[in-house]
Amino acid sequence: MARVGKRLPRSVREQQMLEAAVRVFAERGFHAATMDEVAERAGVSKPMVYAYLGTKDELFVACLRREAGRLLEAVAGVVDPQLSADEQLWRGLRGFFRYVGANRDGWAVLFRQARTREPFAGELARMRRGMVAVIAEKLADALRARGRDVPAEELQTMALALVGAGEALADRLADTPDEDPERTATRLMNAIWLGAERQLDGEVWKPQTG
Amino acid sequence: MARVGKRLPRSVREQQMLEAAVRVFAERGFHAATMDEVAERAGVSKPMVYAYLGTKDELFVACLRREAGRLLEAVAGVVDPQLSADEQLWRGLRGFFRYVGANRDGWAVLFRQARTREPFAGELARMRRGMVAVIAEKLADALRARGRDVPAEELQTMALALVGAGEALADRLADTPDEDPERTATRLMNAIWLGAERQLDGEVWKPQTG
DNA sequence: CACCTTACCTACTCGCGCGTAAGGTTACGC
DNA sequence: GCGTAACCTTACGCGCGAGTAGGTAAGGTG
Numbered sequence: 001m002a003r004v005g006k007r008l009p010r011s012v013r014e015q016q017m018l019e020a021a022v023r024v025f026a027e028r029g030f031h032a033a034t035m036d037e038v039a040e041r042a043g044v045s046k047p048m049v050y051a052y053l054g055t056k057d058e059l060f061v062a063c064l065r066r067e068a069g070r071l072l073e074a075v076a077g078v079v080d081p082q083l084s085a086d087e088q089l090w091r092g093l094r095g096f097f098r099y100v101g102a103n104r105d106g107w108a109v110l111f112r113q114a115r116t117r118e119p120f121a122g123e124l125a126r127m128r129r130g131m132v133a134v135i136a137e138k139l140a141d142a143l144r145a146r147g148r149d150v151p152a153e154e155l156q157t158m159a160l161a162l163v164g165a166g167e168a169l170a171d172r173l174a175d176t177p178d179e180d181p182e183r184t185a186t187r188l189m190n191a192i193w194l195g196a197e198r199q200l201d202g203e204v205w206k207p208q209t210g
Numbered sequence: 211m212a213r214v215g216k217r218l219p220r221s222v223r224e225q226q227m228l229e230a231a232v233r234v235f236a237e238r239g240f241h242a243a244t245m246d247e248v249a250e251r252a253g254v255s256k257p258m259v260y261a262y263l264g265t266k267d268e269l270f271v272a273c274l275r276r277e278a279g280r281l282l283e284a285v286a287g288v289v290d291p292q293l294s295a296d297e298q299l300w301r302g303l304r305g306f307f308r309y310v311g312a313n314r315d316g317w318a319v320l321f322r323q324a325r326t327r328e329p330f331a332g333e334l335a336r337m338r339r340g341m342v343a344v345i346a347e348k349l350a351d352a353l354r355a356r357g358r359d360v361p362a363e364e365l366q367t368m369a370l371a372l373v374g375a376g377e378a379l380a381d382r383l384a385d386t387p388d389e390d391p392e393r394t395a396t397r398l399m400n401a402i403w404l405g406a407e408r409q410l411d412g413e414v415w416k417p418q419t420g
Numbered sequence: 421c422a423c424c425t426t427a428c429c430t431a432c433t434c435g436c437g438c439g440t441a442a443g444g445t446t447a448c449g450c
Numbered sequence: 451g452c453g454t455a456a457c458c459t460t461a462c463g464c465g466c467g468a469g470t471a472g473g474t475a476a477g478g479t480g
Contacts (some may be wrong), residue, residue: 007427007476029326031241034467045429050469100419116322119237157379157397164378165371172370186417187367193415195405205400207300215456217446244437255459260439422480429474436466444459450452 006043014052017042021053022063030060030113057119058097064120067103068127071074074099085142090136094185096166097173101181106173111167113172128163130145131200135159143200158199162192216253224262227252230333231263232273236318240270240327267329270319274330277313277320284309295352296403299345306376307383311391314384321377322384338373345369353410360410368409372402389419 008016020041024033035056039046053059078095079088098105114120136152136159143150169188173179219225230251234243245266249256263269288305289298324330346362346369353360379398383389392403 010427013427031327035469036467044427046468047430047470048428049356051428056468063282086415087418110328114327116239118242154397157394160378161375161401163399165375167378168370168374169367173376178217186365187364188371189417190409190415191368191371191402191405193405194408194413195401195403198404198408199400203404205296205403207396207399208297220456223457245439246437256438257460258458261457266438296448423464423478424480425476425478427476429456429472431471431473433470434468438466440463440480441461442459443461444457446457447455449454 010052013042013044013048015066017044017049017053017059018063018066020032021059022067022109023106025060025063025113026108030117035059060113061123063109064114064123069105070106071096071099071110072105085138086189086197087146088138089193090185090189091165094182094187097170097181097185097188099177100170100173101184104177107170114173131163132156132159135162139196139200146200148202149199158196165191220262223252223254223258227254227263227269228273228276231269231320232277232315234323235270235273235323236317237241240323245269250297250369270323270330271333273319274324274333277316280313280316281306281309281320295348296399296407299403300399303376303399304392307380307391307395307398310383311389311394314387317380317384322381341373341417342366342369349406351409355411358410358412368406375402407420 017038021033021038024038024041027033028037033056035046035049038059039049042049049059053062075092075095080091081088083091111124114124124157138156139155139158140150140152143155165188169184173181173184221400227248231248234248234251237243238247243266245256245259248269249259252259259269263272285302285305288301290301291298291300321334324334343366346365349365349368350360350362353365375398379394383391383394
């Protein structure tokens with residue numbers, strides 16, 4: 001393609017390769033993606049990719065880490081521990097959906113692909129556990145502020161449900177270009193917070209039938 | 211293995227093959243699963259699998275459909291339209307988590323694998339859309355009963371969030387053998403219903419900051 | 421200008437696993 | 451007791467794509 005004998009420094013090429021790899025993985029899925037296509041889109045030959053980023057698995061992990069870092073930054077960078085619990089949650093959600101909206105390929109690679117495909121699932125699961133732990137901790141804070149206490153396990157479950165809901169909405173966001181991140185965030189906030197508040201205040205739903 | 215010249219009728223062999231296939235797909239993932247292993251576990255040689263169930267893709271789809279049918283039955287079979295909205299939701303959730311708990315391999319194949327892997331993702335997405343539509347309709351009913359009205363799009367989002375949360379909890383359930391389906395269902399019900407009720411009553415959460 | 425390092429290429433090898441051709445054997449109807 | 455159809459096997463073809471060996475040229479440094 002752009003085979004105009006352009007010689008570029010390693011740092012630049014690496015970024016181009018990662019860029020290309022994210023797009024190819026997102027479009028084709030991990031298995032159907034070929035190293036040849038990654039190389040071609042980066043405007044380089046296959047052995048260069050191997051020289052700089054290693055095997056296909058290593059390349060995927062490199063993409064994963066890069067996107068995870070960006071996502072983490074987009075979320076953690078905007079939550080100020082001074083704010084109220086609901087405000088923190090809101091900002092985190094908004095940051096999250098903004099990232100996904102601005103970065104749909106990244107999301108597709110980072111989470112959709114890695115969710116299943118061993119050996120990446122483990123890595124992703126660890127990240128998710130981190131997320132869940134952070135959220136559960138926030139919930140515990142909000143709880144303490146109300147002078148109440150709830151088993152950690154229960155909070156874990158709530159947090160996991162929130163993360164799951166977030167991922168489902170993120171998937172839709174990534175697929176539908178006309179979906180607005182702000183609106184998505186607001187809706188999830190409504191779906192979650194109104195209920196969480198009641199739970200934090202000690203209300204419980206119980207089945208009527210055995 | 212059991213190469214004791216056992217000759218069996220087609221209907222029986224097909225079930226054995228599907229059984230084996232679900233387990234292999236669940237353990238290894240679609241790509242890493244080999245037709246040889248499926249054949250071996252079914253106690254049969256590879257060409258038999260091809261003769262009865264077709265190519266690898268077709269075999270996977272067969273598993274998918276079987277599990278999807280069972281799941282649908284487990285959920286739809288227990289919701290009685292006569293009951294109140296929350297009771298219907300509760301029964302549906304309980305049925306869902308009971309299925310997953312009793313059928314962890316099935317869940318792993320059915321949803322985790324198919325979520326990403328084209329060309330199955332399309333099929334799965336259709337099922338999910340069906341689920342979301344049904345739930346959104348229930349919510350609309352509950353809404354009408356309270357004399358209120360909300361844009362369908364909003365309800366879709368709530369329903370999708372619920373489904374996402376359900377899937378996340380189902381994933382955990384499938385991975386941790388000591389997790390109890392009933393408890394999982396109760397917790398999700400609490401996380402969701404308390405909030406949904408407030409939303410259905412017209413309450414809204416709004417951000418304080420721009 | 422000799423040199424060395426870094427960027428980059430063409431052109432392979434090779435294993436793996438899907439899918440199949442061709443043939444053997446058991447049960448069952450008549 | 452023999453035909454035939456259903457059941458089941460061994461043994462292979464073959465494409466595809468990951469990963470590599472070995473070589474070329476460009477630009478900086480003395």
